[in-house]
Amino acid sequence: xxxxxxxxxxxxxxxxxxxxxxxxxxxxxxxxxxxxxxxxxxxxxxxxxxxxxxxxxxxxxxxxxxxxxxxxxxxxxxxxxxxxxxxxxxxxxxxxxxxxxxxxxxxxxxxxxxxxxxxxxxxxxxxxxxxxxxxxxxxxxxxxxxxxxxxxxxxxxxxxxxxxxxxxxxxxxxxxxxxxxxxxxxxxxxxxxxxxxxxxxxxxxxxxxxxxxxxxxxxxxxxxxxxxxxxxxxxxxxxxxxxxxxxxxxxxxxxxxxxxxxxxxxxxxxxxxxxxxxxxxxxxxxxxxxxxxxxxxxxxxxxxxxxxxxxxxxxxxxxxxxxxxxxxxxxxxxxxxxxxxxxxxxxxxxxxxxxxxxxxxxxxxxxxxxxxxxxxxxxxxxxxxxxxxxxxxxxxxxxxxxxxxxxxxxxxxxxxxxxxxxxx
Ligand code: AMP
Ligand code: GLY
Numbered sequence: 001x002x003x004x005x006x007x008x009x010x011x012x013x014x015x016x017x018x019x020x021x022x023x024x025x026x027x028x029x030x031x032x033x034x035x036x037x038x039x040x041x042x043x044x045x046x047x048x049x050x051x052x053x054x055x056x057x058x059x060x061x062x063x064x065x066x067x068x069x070x071x072x073x074x075x076x077x078x079x080x081x082x083x084x085x086x087x088x089x090x091x092x093x094x095x096x097x098x099x100x101x102x103x104x105x106x107x108x109x110x111x112x113x114x115x116x117x118x119x120x121x122x123x124x125x126x127x128x129x130x131x132x133x134x135x136x137x138x139x140x141x142x143x144x145x146x147x148x149x150x151x152x153x154x155x156x157x158x159x160x161x162x163x164x165x166x167x168x169x170x171x172x173x174x175x176x177x178x179x180x181x182x183x184x185x186x187x188x189x190x191x192x193x194x195x196x197x198x199x200x201x202x203x204x205x206x207x208x209x210x211x212x213x214x215x216x217x218x219x220x221x222x223x224x225x226x227x228x229x230x231x232x233x234x235x236x237x238x239x240x241x242x243x244x245x246x247x248x249x250x251x252x253x254x255x256x257x258x259x260x261x262x263x264x265x266x267x268x269x270x271x272x273x274x275x276x277x278x279x280x281x282x283x284x285x286x287x288x289x290x291x292x293x294x295x296x297x298x299x300x301x302x303x304x305x306x307x308x309x310x311x312x313x314x315x316x317x318x319x320x321x322x323x324x325x326x327x328x329x330x331x332x333x334x335x336x337x338x339x340x341x342x343x344x345x346x347x348x349x350x351x352x353x354x355x356x357x358x359x360x361x362x363x364x365x366x367x368x369x370x371x372x373x374x375x376x377x378x379x380x381x382x383x384x385x386x387x388x389x390x391x392x393x394x395x396x397x398x399x400x401x402x403x404x405x406x407x408x409x410x411x412x413x414x415x416x417x418x419x420x421x422x423x424x
Contacts, residue, residue, distance in 0.1 A: 001024055001025055001026060001064035001065060001306075002025075002026060002027045002028075002029070002061060002062060002063050002064050002065075003016075003019050003025055003027070003028050003029070003063070003064065003065045003066075003067065003306070004028075004029045004030075004031060004044070004054070004057070004058055004061075004063045004065070004066045004067070005019065005028065005029070005030045005031070005033075005037075005041070005066075005067045005069060006030075006031055006048050006054060006066060006067065006068045006069055006070070006073055006078065007030070007031075007048050007068070007069030007070045008030070008031075008032045008033050008034050008037070008048065009034070009069065009070070009291050009367045009368075009380075009382070010291055010292055010294070010295055010332075010334070010365045010366065010367035010382065010384075010385040011069050011070075011288075011289050011290070011291035011292070011294040011295070012030055012033070012034075012037065012069040013030075013033075013034060013036045013037050013040065013365040013366050013367070013385075014294045014295045014297075014298040014299075014365050014385075014387075015067060015069060015289065015294065015298065015305075016028050016030045016033075016037050016040055016041040017040045017041075017298065017363070017365070018298040018301060018305045019067065019305055019306055020040060020041060021304075021305075022304045022305065022306040022307075023304070024304070024306055025306060027041075027042065028040075028041035028042065029041060029042050029043070029044050029057075029061070029063070030042070030043055030044065031043070031044040031045075031046040031047075031048065031054055031057065032044065032045055032046060032047055032048065034366045034367065034368065034369045034370060034379065035366050035369035035370055035371045035376045035377075035379075036364070036365060036366025036369060037366065038371060044057055048069070048070055048072065048073050049072055049073055049076065051073060051076060051077070051078050051081050052081075054066075054073075054078070055081055055082060055085055055087075058082065058085070058087050059085060059087070063087055064087075064088065065087075065088050065089070065090065065306070065309065065310065065313075066078075066082045066087055066088070066089040066090070067089075067090045067091070067309060068089060068090065068091040068288070069288060069289065069291075070288065071097065071100050071101065071148060071286065071287060071288055072148060074091045074092055074094070074097040074100075074267075074287055074288060075094055075097045075098070075100070075101035075148060076094065077093070077094040078091070079091045079092065079093055079094075079267075080093055080094060088310070088313050089313070090267060090309045090312060090313055091266075091267040091268075091287070091288065092265055092266055092267040092287045093263070093266075095262075095263040096258060096263045096264065096265045096266070096267070096287065097287045098263070099254075099258070099265070099269075099285045099287050100148070100284070100285055100286050100287040100288075101147060101148050101287075102146055102147060102182075103144050103145070103146050103147075103184045103284070104122045104146045104182050104184060106284065106285055107120050107122065107184055107186070108122075109254070109257055109258070109261065110254070110282055112257055113253040113254055113256065113257035114253060115249065115250050115253050115254055115257075115282055116249060116250070116278075116279060116280060116281045116282065117281050117282045117283075118142070118186040118187040118188070118189050118281060118283070119186060119187045120184050120185065120186035120187070121184070121185050121186075122146075122182060122183070122184050123171070123182065123183050123184075123185065124181070124182050125171060126167060126168065126171040126172045129143075129167045129171060129183060129185060130164060130167055132185065133160055133163050133164055133167065133185070134160075138159055138160040139187070139188075140156075140157060140158055140159065140188035141157055141163050141185050141186060141187065141188050142154060142155065142156050142157065142185070142186050142187075142188050143155045143157060143163055143166035143167055143170060143183060143184075143185055144170075144183060144184040144185075144186070145170045145176045145179040145180045145183055146179060146180070146181060146182035146183060146184065147176070147178060147179030147180070147181070147182075148179055149176035149177075149179040149180075150227075151225070151226075151227055152176065152225070153170065153176045153179050153180070154225070154284075155169070155170070156188060157188070163185070167183065167185075170183050171183050189274045189276050189281055189283070190274075190276060190277075191274045191275045191276040191277070192212075192237055192274070192275045192421070193212065193213070193215075193272065193273065193274055193275075193283070194210050194211075194212055194235060194237055194238055194242075194273050194274075194275060195210065195211045195212065195213055195231075195270060195271070195272055195273070195290055195293050196208075196210050196238065196243065196246050196250075196251075196270075196271045196273060197211070197268055197269070197270045197271075197289065197290065197293065197297070198247075198251050198268070198269050198270075198271075199267070199268055199269075199308055199312055199317070199323075200251075200255055200265060200266065200267070200269055200312070200317070201266050201311065201312045201313075201314075201315045201316070201317040202255060202258070202259060202264035202265055202266050202315065203255075203315060203317070203318065204317035204318045205247065205251050205252065205255060205269075206308070206317060206320075206322065206323055207243060207246070207247055207251065208297055208323065208325075209233050209234040209238075209297070209300065209325055210233065210234055210235050210237070210238030210242075210243065211231050211232065211233035211234070211235065211290070211293040211296060211297060212231060212232060212233075212235045212237070212419075212421060212422070213228045213230075213231045213290060213292065213293055214228065214229045214230045214231065214415060214417075214418055214421075215228055215229070216229070217229060217340075217341060217415075218415065219415050219416055219417045220417065224341055224342075225341070226336075226340065226341045226381075226382070227291065227341070227381075227382055228290070228291060228292045228293070228334065228382075229292075229333075229334045229336070229382075229414070229415045229418070230292060230331070230332055230333045230334050230385075230414070230415055230418030230419070231290070231292045231293045231295065231296050231331075231332050231418075232296055232329060232330060232331040232332065232393060232396070232397075232418065232419040232422060233293070233296040233297055233300060233329070233330055234329065235421075235422055236393075236422055237275065237422075242275075242280070245279075245280060246271065246273065246280060249280065250271055250273070250280065250282055251269065251271065254269065254271075254285070255269070265287075266312055266313065266315070267287060267288070267312065268286075268287065268288050268289050269285065269287065270285065270286035270287070270288065270289070270290050270293075271285060272284040272285070272286065291367075292332045292334055292382075292385050295330075295332040295365050295385045295387045296330035296331065296332045296387060297330075299326070299330040299332075299363060299387050299388075299389055300325045300326040300328070300330050300389070301323060301324075301325060301326075302323075302324040302325060302326055303321070303323045303324045307320055308320055308323060326389065328389045328390060328391055328396070329389070329390055329391075329392060329393045329395075329396045329419075330387060330388065330389050330390075330396055331387065331388055331390070331393065331396040331397045331399075331400045331418060331419045332365070332385045332386065332387040332400070332418070333385070333386045333387075333400045333401060333404050333414050333415070333418045334367070334382050334383075334384070334385050334386075334414060334415075334418075335382075335383050335384040335385075335386060335404060335407060335412055335413070335414045336381055336382050336383060336412075336413055336414065337368070337378050337380070337381050337383055337411055337412075338410070338411025338412075338413065339381075339411070340381035340382065341381060344381050344411070345378075345411070346368075346370075346377070346378055346379050346380070347372065347377050347378065347379070348377060348378045348409040348410045348411065349375050349376070349377055349409060350369065350376045350377060350378060350383070350384075350407065350408075350409045350412075351407070351408045351409065352406040352407040352408050353376060353406075353407060355406040355407075356386065356403040356404070356406040356407050357403070359388070359399055359402050359403040359406070360399065361388055361389040361390065361396075361399055362386065362387065362388045362399055362400065362402075362403040363387050363388075364384055364385075364386050364387070364403065364407075365384065365385040365386075365387055366383075366384055366385075367380060367382045367383055367384060367385055368380015368381060368382055368383045369383060369384065378409055383409075383412070384407065386400050386403045386404050386407070387400065388400035388402075388403065393419050393422045393423065394423065396419070397418065397419045397420075400418070401416075
C-alpha cells in the first residue's frame with residue numbers, strides 16, 4: 001500500500017520511518033517532509049496546511065492511507081476531506097480536534113467529565129479578565145489563549161502583575177491573533193510533568209508507555225518555552241499503577257465524554273499531565289503524537305504501526321493485539337539553531353550526519369532540515385532529534401550524546417541534561 005504522511009518535522013520523520021518498516025507498505029510519501037524523510041521516504045512539495053493540494057496528490061497517486069501529523073490540518077478538517085474523497089485518514093475530525101484547538105472547549109469538557117484539572121475561569125474579553133484578577137487573591141495563575149498558538153499561547157505567571165501583562169498580551173495586543181479571542185485563567189499547579197499518549201478509536205484505548213518532554217530551552221528547565229528540546233521513554237515516574245490511574249480517571253472519562261458530545265475521538269489522545277501533591281491533573285490535551293515524544297516512542301515500537309492506524313480508522317482496535325514495545329529506554333536529544341526559540345538563521349550546512357548514524361542503536365531524526373545543492377542544511381529552529389536506545393536510560397543518554405558530538409553546524413546547540421529528571 002501507499003501511505004502519505006502530512007507534516008515536515010521530527011515527528012513526521014519518525015512516523016514515516018516506522019510506517020516504512022511495515023511489510024504491507026510499498027511507498028511512503030511525506031508532505032512537505034525534510035532532508036531526513038527524503039532519504040527514508042519520498043518528499044512531496046506541498047505544505048501541510050494546503051488540504052486541497054494534498055487531496056489532489058492523494059487521489060492522483062492512489063494513496064491508501066493518509067496520516068496527519070500536526071494539529072493545524074487536523075483542526076482545519078483534513079481527515080474529513082480525505083474521508084469524503086474515499087481515502088482513509090488517521091486522526092481526529094475537526095470537531096474532535098477542538099480538544100486541542102480550543103482550551104475553553106477542553107476545560108469545559110474536563111469539568112463535565114469530572115477529569116482532574118486545574119480550577120479555571122474563561123473570559124471573552126480583556127476587561128472582564130482584568131477585573132477578575134484584581135478582585136481575586138494574588139495567587140500564581142496561568143493565562144492561556146484559547147486557540148492554537150504554536151505552543152506559545154500559555155503564560156505561566158508568578159503574581160498578579162505578570163498575569164495582568166499576560167492578559168493584555170493575549171486579549172489586548174492580540175499577540176497570538178484570533179487565538180486570543182477567548183482566554184482561560186487557571187490555577188498554577190506544581191509538580192513533575194508526564195506525557196501519556198494513547199491511540200483510541202472512540203471505544204478501545206491503547207495506552208502507550210509514558211514519556212517526558214523538556215519544554216524550557218535551557219538545562220535545569222530554565223529559559224523560554226520551546227516546542228520541546230528532548231524526550232525519553234519510559235519514565236520511572238509513570239509506574240504501572242500511575243498509568244492505570246491515568247486510564248481510569250483521565251482517558252476513559254474523556255473518550256466517553258467526547259462520544260456523548262457527539263464528537264467521537266479517533267486518533268492519538270495525548271494527555272499532558274502534572275503529578276501534583278493532590279494527584280494527577282490534566283494540563284492540556286493534544287490530538288496527535290507529541291514532537292519530540294513521538295521519536296523515542298517510534299524507536300521502541302515493535303508492532304506494525306500501520307495495523308494499529310488502520311484498526312483505529314475502522315473502529316476495530318479491540319481486535320488488534322496489544323502494541324509490543326522494546327523494553328529498552330529511548331532518549332531523544334533535540335539539536336537546535338542558534339537563537340531558537342527566538343529568531344534564527346537558516347541554510348547552515350550540517351556536517352557529521354553519517355558519522356552520527358553509525359553510533360550503535362542511534363537514529364537521527366530530522367526536523368528543520370532541507371537539501372540545497374546536494375547538501376543537508378538547517379531549515380528550522382529545531383533541526384534534528386538524535387535518538388538512541390539503551391538498556392538503561394543512562395546508556396541511551398550516553399549513546400544519544402555520543403552521536404550529537406559527531407554533528408556540527410554554525411550555531412548548533414542542545415540541552416545537555418535530557419533524561420536527567422529520570423535519574424534524580
Ligand atoms: P500547554 O501548551 O497547555 O501544554 O502548556 C505549556 C506548558 O505550560 C506546560 O507544559 C506546563 O509546563 C505549563 N502549564 C500549563 N498549564 C499549567 C498549570 N495549570 N500550572 C502550571 N503549569 C502549567
Ligand atoms: N511535545 C509537546 C507537543 O508536541 O506539543
